[in-house]
Amino acid sequence: MFVVKTVREFNTWRIAKNNSIGFIPTLGALHDGHFSLIKASKSICDITVVSIFLNPTQFAPHEDLDAYPNTLDGDKKNLKQLGVDVLFLPSKNEMYKTVPDVRVPASVLFNKLEGKSRPHFFYGVTTIVSKLFNVIQPTHTFFGEKDAQQLRIIQEMIHKMNYSITLIPCPTMRDQNGLALSSRNQYLTSKEQKTATIIYQSLIKIKEGLNNAQSINHLKQQFKSAISTIPTMSVDYISIADSNSLDEVTKLENKQLLISTAVFLNHVRLIDNITYYPST
Numbered sequence: 001m002f003v004v005k006t007v008r009e010f011n012t013w014r015i016a017k018n019n020s021i022g023f024i025p026t027l028g029a030l031h032d033g034h035f036s037l038i039k040a041s042k043s044i045c046d047i048t049v050v051s052i053f054l055n056p057t058q059f060a061p062h063e064d065l066d067a068y069p070n071t072l073d074g075d076k077k078n079l080k081q082l083g084v085d086v087l088f089l090p091s092k093n094e095m096y097k098t099v100p101d102v103r104v105p106a107s108v109l110f111n112k113l114e115g116k117s118r119p120h121f122f123y124g125v126t127t128i129v130s131k132l133f134n135v136i137q138p139t140h141t142f143f144g145e146k147d148a149q150q151l152r153i154i155q156e157m158i159h160k161m162n163y164s165i166t167l168i169p170c171p172t173m174r175d176q177n178g179l180a181l182s183s184r185n186q187y188l189t190s191k192e193q194k195t196a197t198i199i200y201q202s203l204i205k206i207k208e209g210l211n212n213a214q215s216i217n218h219l220k221q222q223f224k225s226a227i228s229t230i231p232t233m234s235v236d237y238i239s240i241a242d243s244n245s246l247d248e249v250t251k252l253e254n255k256q257l258l259i260s261t262a263v264f265l266n267h268v269r270l271i272d273n274i275t276y277y278p279s280t
Contacts, residue, residue, distance in 0.1 A: 001080045003087045007098050007135055010088055014137065019046035023138035025129055028052040029069035029183035030078060033173040037142040038082050040170050045140050050079055051088040051132055053095060058124035069186045088136065095131060102130040105160045112246045113149050113260060114271070117236050125150060126157050133163055141165055146172040146180050148258055148273045149246065172272075174200070180272045187268045195230060196270055199263050202226045203274045206240065206259050210276050213252060216240050227263055236262035236269065243275060254278045 004010045022041030026034055030052075041048040052075060054068055079087055090099075104126040109115070115122055133141070141158075143151045155167050173181045178200040179193055188196065202223045209219040223238045241248050243256040260273035 001076075001084050001087055003076070003089060005089050005091065006094055007090070010086070010135060013086065017047065020139045021045060021047045021049060021136065022140045022142060023132070023136045024048070024050045024142050025132050026050060026052050027054050027058075027068065027183065028075055029071050029186060030075045031173075031181050031183060031185075033144055033146065033181040035078065035082060036173050037144060037170050038079070038084060040168060041140065041142050042083060044168065047085045048083070049086045049088060049136055049138065050084050051090070051136070053088075053090055053128065053132075055095075055124055055128045056092065058121055058128070069183055088132075095128065099131045099135060102127060102134065104130050104157060107153060107156055107160075109149065109153050109156065109246055113237065113239055113241070114262065115149070117262060122150070122153055126153060129154060130157065130161065133165065138165055140168055142168045142170055144170050144172060146182070146272065148260055152244075152246070180270075182270065184268055184270065188265065192232075192265055192268075195233070196263075196265050198226060198230060198233070199261065199270060199272050200274075203259055203261065203272060206238075207274055207276050210240075210252060210257070210259075211279075216250060216252065223261070230265075232266050234264045236264060240276075 002013060004013065022045030024034065024037045024041060038048060038050065052072070076087065110122040143154055145151060151169055158165050158167055175181060177194060177197040179185065179197045180200065185193060206219045206223055220238050220240065224235050227233050227235050238261045239248060241258050243258045246258065249257060255278060257276040258273055259276055262269055262271045
């Protein structure tokens, strides 16, 4: 595995490569969810590139940038074992000073769901992903469905900015109890991780309720009530929205819906989602 830290080094490597290149941008603290993206890339592309960059503009002042897990040595070992071809490991200075600035078109999707709770977030995400695309010049990129809104925003960005990149969505990876894998799960004890499985279980109950044509408002309230039975947990938001526009729906129609949530377990913010498909 070739490890590069500067754009110049990467360009020297990249210039002679005409193969298909799969790219997975990450913040580090890698887990089986990330590894599934890498495996997908290796099954489709000739070359797989992973970046690790803890992007400060994705974090508000009150969020966990300084406490974000640093597992770089283990990450490198795992990436090498998975057969990753290149690890791009830039500094903050490299990404914000050396890589030219980009202007990402604003999107109405920025201000929904996660954007309501974290208004800074998608501006930071799209800026850095666009910069990384400009450096890596991949043919394919791989994103997990756990970050459903991010997936839609990156797809829209690729279209608006005329990138010749195919985005491949990859299924959410879960532990044996159903908890969606996340780097932030490292903040939780094993007992808390088991407790947090109520999030997925409660999302499934909403899906079952939709199948039985129950009221959407009732299903949202039922979700909040279930989470409130755990004293250390609270709901940031619960959404039942059009899967494409992410507009909230108030009544059940014959359309695909995204059921998504953010829940705090003590101070750890966990997100998850599932998709509801109408019966045909």
